[in-house]
Amino acid sequence: MTTRLTRASAQARPPAPVRAVHLGLGAFHRAHQAVYTMADPEWGIAAYTFRNTELPRRLAEQDGLFSLQVRGEGQPEAVIVDAISRAHPGGDTDQWLADLASPDVALLTLTITEAGYRGDQDGSAIGRVLAGLRGRHRAGGAPIALVPCDNLPGNGGVLREALRTAAAGEAPDFRSWLEDQVSYVDTVVDRITPATTEEDVATAAQLTGFEDRAPVVTEPFSEWLLSGDFPLGRPAWEKAGARFVDDLSVYAQRKLRFLNGAHTLLAYAGSALGCATVDEAVQHPVLANLTASWWDVAARHTPLPASELADYRQRLLLRFSSRGVRHNLVQIAADGSQKLPARILPVLRAERAVQRMPEAPVAALAGWLIHLRDGPVSDPRADELVPLARSRDAARRVLSALDTALADDAGLVSAVEDHVEHLRLSAERIS
Ligand SMILES: NC(=O)c1ccc[n+]([C@@H]2O[C@H](COP(=O)([O-])OP(=O)(O)OC[C@H]3O[C@@H](n4cnc5c(N)ncnc54)[C@H](O)[C@@H]3O)[C@@H](O)[C@H]2O)c1
Numbered sequence: 001m002t003t004r005l006t007r008a009s010a011q012a013r014p015p016a017p018v019r020a021v022h023l024g025l026g027a028f029h030r031a032h033q034a035v036y037t038m039a040d041p042e043w044g045i046a047a048y049t050f051r052n053t054e055l056p057r058r059l060a061e062q063d064g065l066f067s068l069q070v071r072g073e074g075q076p077e078a079v080i081v082d083a084i085s086r087a088h089p090g091g092d093t094d095q096w097l098a099d100l101a102s103p104d105v106a107l108l109t110l111t112i113t114e115a116g117y118r119g120d121q122d123g124s125a126i127g128r129v130l131a132g133l134r135g136r137h138r139a140g141g142a143p144i145a146l147v148p149c150d151n152l153p154g155n156g157g158v159l160r161e162a163l164r165t166a167a168a169g170e171a172p173d174f175r176s177w178l179e180d181q182v183s184y185v186d187t188v189v190d191r192i193t194p195a196t197t198e199e200d201v202a203t204a205a206q207l208t209g210f211e212d213r214a215p216v217v218t219e220p221f222s223e224w225l226l227s228g229d230f231p232l233g234r235p236a237w238e239k240a241g242a243r244f245v246d247d248l249s250v251y252a253q254r255k256l257r258f259l260n261g262a263h264t265l266l267a268y269a270g271s272a273l274g275c276a277t278v279d280e281a282v283q284h285p286v287l288a289n290l291t292a293s294w295w296d297v298a299a300r301h302t303p304l305p306a307s308e309l310a311d312y313r314q315r316l317l318l319r320f321s322s323r324g325v326r327h328n329l330v331q332i333a334a335d336g337s338q339k340l341p342a343r344i345l346p347v348l349r350a351e352r353a354v355q356r357m358p359e360a361p362v363a364a365l366a367g368w369l370i371h372l373r374d375g376p377v378s379d380p381r382a383d384e385l386v387p388l389a390r391s392r393d394a395a396r397r398v399l400s401a402l403d404t405a406l407a408d409d410a411g412l413v414s415a416v417e418d419h420v421e422h423l424r425l426s427a428e429r430i431s
């Protein structure tokens with residue numbers, strides 16, 4: 001029988017004082033920000049989920065500890081991560097407000113998904129952050145850094161705008177404080193971290209000798225680029241490899257278009273061709289060609305040296321092909337309406353402006369149309385988009401919901417329609 005993982009059984013240090021708060025406790029926060037924070041033992045995290053109550057309960061029973069399995073091509077390795085001092089369900093509102101009001105807390109990190117930046121009602125992520133900041137302002141108004149870690153270009157600015165909009169009816173002194181005393185940090189985050197499976201729980205026990213009911217599996221690669229101020233300080237994240245730069249935009253373009261854009265393409269075109277995981281899809285001859293063609297097109301619109309992009313592509317291909325982390329396409333396919341506009345459409349527009357019809361973005365849109373039509377669909381705009389995808393003239397109507405100029409491009413609409421048919425015939429040939 002294995003011993004339950006706790007700070008006592010693992011002979012781990014006591015929980016560090018809480019100086020960072022996190023919202024959106026899931027797999028990625030634990031494989032990424034928690035690991036960087038562990039490099040600085042002076043900083044502990046109070047981590048909150050949004051809706052999930054099971055994960056914080058499991059973590060609380062383990063004193064915040066969990067094992068991280070790093071799976072590359074060789075033997076998997078497991079480390080015990082001890083940076084989370086407390087884990088709370090989102091419903092723990094009093095503690096959330098107390099943590100955000102505390103002047104000991106210097107920063108709030110977020111992984112609330114791309115869709116989480118929409119909406120500002122009380123139950124939404126933005127509504128919760130606003131309530132916490134309102135309390136902080138009332139409690140003395142210590143400055144704070146907000147560090148969004150979701151895959152959105154200019155994520156610091158996106159968060160600032162979401163909070164500005166949500167605070168439109170608030171008192172003027174609070175609104176000024178939000179502008180002057182809250183620092184919005186831009187980030188580029190990267191570490192492929194799929195959802196944990198029951199099999200991973202069994203492997204955690206074999207690798208660590210502990211019963212761990214909240215393990216995480218990730219790849220060896222990890223990157224964190226940040227740009228912005230930390231008025232009350234921050235953990236020495238650079239000790240774990242984080243880099244602080246003045247301007248992130250080109251790195252964000254590279255990561256969001258090359259990695260996430262390719263993931264989005266594979267999620268939709270790959271699912272249409274019957275693939276289930278990224279590693280399976282990227283080995284499929286049709287999808288391998290589409291991925292290479294997407295990277296060729298994206299490279300034309302990314303202002304980085306060709307050799308650097310070639311190197312980046314090569315490493316991505318290895319990461320995508322790894323059987324160590326098996327990333328389900330269905331997980332990546334969620335919330336397409338929030339992802340395609342940042343990852344695929346800017347490149348497509350630039351190509352159409354010079355009269356080119358690039359196959360890969362067209363395939364991504366065609367695959368998305370099939371996904372919306374055949375479901376199941378998890379997307380904040382599903383109620384609007386699914387009926388459009390099931391109607392006559394679906395390609396034009398769905399494109400119109402993304403961007404009316406694209407829908408007015410008759411050549412593009414008919415290319416997407418043709419590609420839907422092409423994917424259908426290819427899928428039929430395979431089955
Ligand atoms: N998993 C990765 O490989 C990876 C890598 C880079 C960035 N990210 C970013 O992190 C996000 C979370 O990924 P994860 O792997 O931790 O997923 P996860 O499913 O393990 O956790 C997601 C967390 O976000 C919360 N959430 C979901 N929908 C929300 C909403 N509408 N509003 C507020 N919170 C919401 C969930 O309750 C949960 O706490 C991704 O959406 C992405 O933006 C993930």
Ligand SMILES: O=P(O)(O)OC[C@@H](O)[C@@H](O)[C@H](O)[C@H](O)CO
Pocket residue numbers: 114151189190191192193259260263264331332339
């Ligand atoms: O939900 P998304 O599309 O933002 O993310 C799904 C994956 O593409 C993503 O999690 C990648 O694995 C990650 O961005 C790697 O750093």
